[in-house]
Amino acid sequence: MLRFLASRLLSTIPVLLIVAVAVFLLLRLTPGDPAAVIAGDMATTEQIEEIRTSLGLDKPIVVQFGIWFGNVLHGDLGESFFFKLTVAELIAQRLEPTLALALCTIVVAVVVAVPLGVLAAWRHGGWLDRTLMGFSTLGFSIPVFVLGYLLIWLVSLKLGWLPVQGYRRLGEGVGPFIRHLILPSLTLSVIYVALIARVTRAAVAEALTEDFVRTARAKGLPESRVLIRHALANAAVPIVTVIGIGLALLIGGVVVTESVFSIPGLGRLTVDAVLARDFPTIQGVILLFSVAYVLVNLLIDLSYLFLDPRIRY
Amino acid sequence: MDTPVATLEAQPAPPRELWGKLRRNTAVVIGGCLLALLAVGSLLAPWLSTIDPTLIDPVNRDLLPGASAEVMTFTGETIRHTYWMGSDSYGRDIHSRVLYGGRVSLIVGVTVAALSLFFGLITGLIAGYVRWLDGVVMRVMDGLMAIPGILLAIALVALWRASLLTVIVAITIPEIPRVVRLVRALVLSIREEPYVEAAISVGTSTPKLLYRHILPNTLAPLIVQGTYICAFAILVEAILSFLGVGLPTDVPTWGNIMAEGRLQFQQYPHNVLFPGLFLAVTVLAVNMLGDGLRDTLDPRFNKRGERAL
Numbered sequence: 001m002l003r004f005l006a007s008r009l010l011s012t013i014p015v016l017l018i019v020a021v022a023v024f025l026l027l028r029l030t031p032g033d034p035a036a037v038i039a040g041d042m043a044t045t046e047q048i049e050e051i052r053t054s055l056g057l058d059k060p061i062v063v064q065f066g067i068w069f070g071n072v073l074h075g076d077l078g079e080s081f082f083f084k085l086t087v088a089e090l091i092a093q094r095l096e097p098t099l100a101l102a103l104c105t106i107v108v109a110v111v112v113a114v115p116l117g118v119l120a121a122w123r124h125g126g127w128l129d130r131t132l133m134g135f136s137t138l139g140f141s142i143p144v145f146v147l148g149y150l151l152i153w154l155v156s157l158k159l160g161w162l163p164v165q166g167y168r169r170l171g172e173g174v175g176p177f178i179r180h181l182i183l184p185s186l187t188l189s190v191i192y193v194a195l196i197a198r199v200t201r202a203a204v205a206e207a208l209t210e211d212f213v214r215t216a217r218a219k220g221l222p223e224s225r226v227l228i229r230h231a232l233a234n235a236a237v238p239i240v241t242v243i244g245i246g247l248a249l250l251i252g253g254v255v256v257t258e259s260v261f262s263i264p265g266l267g268r269l270t271v272d273a274v275l276a277r278d279f280p281t282i283q284g285v286i287l288l289f290s291v292a293y294v295l296v297n298l299l300i301d302l303s304y305l306f307l308d309p310r311i312r313y
Numbered sequence: 314m315d316t317p318v319a320t321l322e323a324q325p326a327p328p329r330e331l332w333g334k335l336r337r338n339t340a341v342v343i344g345g346c347l348l349a350l351l352a353v354g355s356l357l358a359p360w361l362s363t364i365d366p367t368l369i370d371p372v373n374r375d376l377l378p379g380a381s382a383e384v385m386t387f388t389g390e391t392i393r394h395t396y397w398m399g400s401d402s403y404g405r406d407i408h409s410r411v412l413y414g415g416r417v418s419l420i421v422g423v424t425v426a427a428l429s430l431f432f433g434l435i436t437g438l439i440a441g442y443v444r445w446l447d448g449v450v451m452r453v454m455d456g457l458m459a460i461p462g463i464l465l466a467i468a469l470v471a472l473w474r475a476s477l478l479t480v481i482v483a484i485t486i487p488e489i490p491r492v493v494r495l496v497r498a499l500v501l502s503i504r505e506e507p508y509v510e511a512a513i514s515v516g517t518s519t520p521k522l523l524y525r526h527i528l529p530n531t532l533a534p535l536i537v538q539g540t541y542i543c544a545f546a547i548l549v550e551a552i553l554s555f556l557g558v559g560l561p562t563d564v565p566t567w568g569n570i571m572a573e574g575r576l577q578f579q580q581y582p583h584n585v586l587f588p589g590l591f592l593a594v595t596v597l598a599v600n601m602l603g604d605g606l607r608d609t610l611d612p613r614f615n616k617r618g619e620r621a622l
Contacts, residue, residue, distance in 0.1 A: 026472065
């Protein structure tokens with residue numbers, strides 16, 4: 001067990017290192033002087049020189065990477081010249097809306113998708129199954145922003161049930177906070193629901209063919225208990241895995257959804273930073289999202305030990 | 314987190330039989346027809362009651378769908394034109410813009426799919442066959458895949474300033490590692506097959522082995538993967554344009570039309586909804602085609618859920 005933990009932790013290190021190298025190289029691939037690029041369009045010559053020395057841009061590229069990486073490990077992601085803040089501060093400011101949106105979406109998606117997937121597997125090949133698979137293809141295809149605008153148009157403009165756009169911090173009251181989160185989370189969860197429902201269906205359908213399910217039915221267990229305790233529990237590993245993999249999708253979706261719904265989170269920050277060519281911020285946000293993605297998937301890998309006691313690494 | 318391992322058993326079906334199978338698959342037929350319709354529509358755009366998609370005409374701005382008005386074309390003649398989908402705040406015809414925009418989407422979709430398959434195939438063959446390179450290549454691919462695709466594309470476009478070429482390259486790069494993983498997994502399973510062993514034992518050279526025995530067996534899963542990449546590329550191109558980091562705003566693309574339309578979304582929702590509808594239907598058609606091809610060409614390559622976008 002300990003050996004597995006150690007080796008799994010160690011194996012994430014090269015991945016994270018390569019992410020760091022890629023993010024670092026991102027800036028070196030820009031045409032022109034990296035110092036000038038980092039400083040932004042409105043920087044003075046002194047500022048550019050300051051950056052050049054602080055990043056050691058006159059030194060060999062490996063040394064430059066070392067300096068940059070050392071700073072990153074200390075939590076120093078550089079300074080945004082567009083927002084006049086350090087990147088770390090910027091990210092801290094924008095974290096809450098994105099976390100709220102992402103968590104809300106995951107909860108909605110799991111609560112909707114898992115039961116649907118189980119039902120579809122239970123009635124494999126039936127009308128519910130086929131409808132669900134049809135909707136799942138649709139869910140993969142409808143672009144997040146199209147769906148977002150469709151929902152705004154229908155729910156907010158035509159029906160007037162929910163606010164059109166914007167975000168309220170949790171500190172401003174739970175009611176407004178939730179009302180502003182409903183539409184964005186629904187929008188964002190659709191593709192996630194499609195993904196999780198498909199995998200749940202496949203995994204549960206496979207578990208239902210196992211001998212232990214036949215035994216459970218034979219000894220007269222209620223069908224719901226067979227489905228949940230026997231089939232779903234044994235399908236947990238692929239379902240949890242796809243939730244982790246789907247995070248990449250979710251992160252891409254967050255960027256778009258926050259733009260559609262004017263939510264001042266990390267996604268909006270990414271777009272604003274790209275439009276302003278604010279490279280330290282772009283690097284910081286990408287690094288953060290990627291590291292979060294890798295670590296969540298690491299945790300999910302570790303969770304297999306609890307989800308499926310048969311797994312012995 | 315393993316990529317679908319498509320095991321290959323059956324010999325490829327003879328062409329005629331395959332064609333018959335494809336024609337009987339509803340998803341292939343519907344998806345294919347929709348796509349053909351769209352391709353014809355965007356290619357023949359000049360003859361489908363359109364005007365120049367960049368023609369700005371302040372008099373005819375913000376027209377509702379179906380409105381008809383006099384418009385002066387670039388050549389100076391005044392014609393009567395029906396704005397089937399209304400006009401935007403510059404007086405440009407949405408119908409024309411949507412049809413011409415289809416060209417960009419299709420070009421991006423097809424090119425990205427072709428490029429990522431090409432580079433992914435080469436890298437994957439090498440990683441799968443040259444064992445000592447495998448570890449290094451796959452670690453790099455793992456690292457690249459840890460960066461969410463859309464984010465990487467956005468960052469790359471930011472580096473280069475947007476043009477058709479940079480948008481295509483920016484969408485291709487995040488896709489390559491996924492193809493590499495697929496090809497490598499395929500190669501690893503194919504090279505254990507008896508016929509490969511037989512080929513080696515009679516002294517077939519490595520390049521010939523790759524080309525004659527391994528490559529043909531990777532084609533079916535790759536074609537399926539290619540359609541999914543195409544759908545995703547069309548989506549990402551629209552997202553980039555929509556966010557304002559994609560193709561220059563004067564180029565009619567579905568994302569650009571929506572980005573302009575969003576400013577007036579509350580009064581004129583059709584400016585966003587029409588291009589959005591086209592985008593959704595196109596992506597749906599490509600995905601249906603992909604699902605149908607997967608079921609027909611390669612029934613065991615059936616793990617759509619594991620394709621993380």
